[in-house]
Amino acid sequence: MKHHLKPSRLSLRDVLGVGAVGLRARRARVVLSALGIAIGIATMVAVVGLSESSRADLMAQLDRLGTNLLTAEAGEDLEGNRIKLPKSAVAMVERVGPVLHATAAADIDARIRRSDLVPQERSAGVIAQAVHLDLLTTLGGEVDQGSWLTPAGERLPTTVLGSVAAQRLGVNRTGETIMMNNTRVVVVGILRPLELVPTLDRVAMVGFPAAEQHFGFDGHPTTVFERSTDAAVEDVWAILPRTISPGNEAGVKVSRPSDALAAKAATNEGLTTLMLGLGAVALLVGGVGVANTMVISVLERRQEIGLRRALGATRHAIRLQFLTESLLLSGLGGITGALLGTATTYGFAHAQDWTAVVPPWSLAGGLAATLLIGVLAGLYPAIRASRLHPTVALNGT
Known part of the structure; x- marks a missing residue:
């Protein structure tokens, strides 16, 4: 009677552990790659926060002065x-x-x-x-x-x-x-x-x-x-x-006269759209940086990939490892950017005597964009890593 062995599944803890290995080994590169994501997210959160804070101040003025x-x-x-x-x-x-x-x-x-x-x-x-x-x-x-x-x-x-x-x-x-x-x-x-x-x-x-x-x-x-x-x-x-x-x-x-304040609020909305576009460009550049880092990581770790494949790791496990690494790298940049954007909003609003407003949707949207960038940036390197033949990878060719 034959028994077919089934490959074991990695737990979430194991997936996070193997995904973080590459980040710990190349900290300087990780910081620089995450910085691009952080700048994009910080820009977007700060732009939305400052715009909403300014608009809230204008609306408070209108309420106080009357229309x-x-x-x-x-x-x-x-x-x-x-x-x-x-x-x-x-x-x-x-x-x-x-x-x-x-x-x-x-x-x-x-x-x-x-x-x-x-x-x-x-x-x-x-x-x-x-x-x-x-x-x-x-x-x-x-x-x-x-x-x-x-x-x-x-x-x-x-x-x-x-x-x-x-x-x-x-x-x-x-x-x-x-x-x-x-x-x-x-x-x-x-x-x-x-x-x-x-x-x-x-x-x-x-x-x-x-x-x-x-x-x-x-x-x-x-x-x-x-x-x-x-x-x-x-x-x-x-x-x-x-x-x-x-x-x-x-x-x-x-x-x-109050129409002038209302028009100013409308002008702020147009400026916010423009600045969000600039933040999206910065985020895109950061995503390219993450993708570049992951491609280089795959090339440098061919022997590690070959060894894991020889020891029984499936292609799915290799894909999951590098996709997780990309998500962790992007997530690190996204969280840092969200904190920087929030701090910038509160600091500038305090200097202008505004009530600081950071919409929760801007933070949630920023983090969602980060995860999307992480998936897109890590998908190709993860697939490429999973397709490496164990023998070829161990030979380093």
Whole structure:
């Protein structure tokens, strides 16, 4: 009675053991090969993490600032002249039911200088505007130094500077004076940056009555700011031009400042796609490095392969050995890259005062890509090793 011997199967522990032999014997080569994989994975994880962190910060800004602010600006006529909005524009907007706040600002003809020693033609790149007292409430702005205009102060030659305007004029504290045309004006406040309306950061603001008394302002606003309920934003947008300027609604341009932050988030998505492509290229280069390492490993270990085959190792066992070695090599690079990418994301987010966000899918996707690279890179060397004849392999030819 004949008994056919069946080849024994390698346990998972044995497979990992024989797969790690080549890695332990050639540590320098392993580190360099894994580095290519690590760079690719780190790039992809960091790009996704930083993009998501930036987007989360933008969304937090939108939640904090609100998306219900609309601005209506005076356009130009056929001759290119600025159209004048009615003096009653704010009052008419406030009559619309869903409107919560409405205010206005207006450009005034005043050259701004640090002092009377500076020639009028050498302005500091700061413009002057007349504003209502409720401007700060409507825009959600905050005073950094000093105070906002008061009912008494809006009639006096006093001003509140935007953050950029204060820097350009060299005003570091309240109580200092600047020149607006030939009028000396006292700085009573400096604002923090206005994220929704950054153009006001470069403005010196005075009250409507003071602008009319000291700078020949005619009282017509150039910009109307309006906040409504979130649900009514689109409806208010549709009627705002004809509410502000009945019969000439084409001369009123309405925009939503929060759209700029939303557009920035969309831009980040496009940049993320581009950077992910670069990370994929780096990962591909790393995979080629792993494949090269495995091919060289097979050539250098022909006698080892021949000896194992002579001792009874099957072709399947040889294939499994080198495929496992390739997977371990890629996995080492993938784990290292994931850790580096995560650390980079948290470090940069902390420096930018963002909330660090590393999506779990980016880590899982990176590790899955690593395993796929390991399989593809090790498949050909593993098949080549398994096809070596024991006698030829032992002879080293």
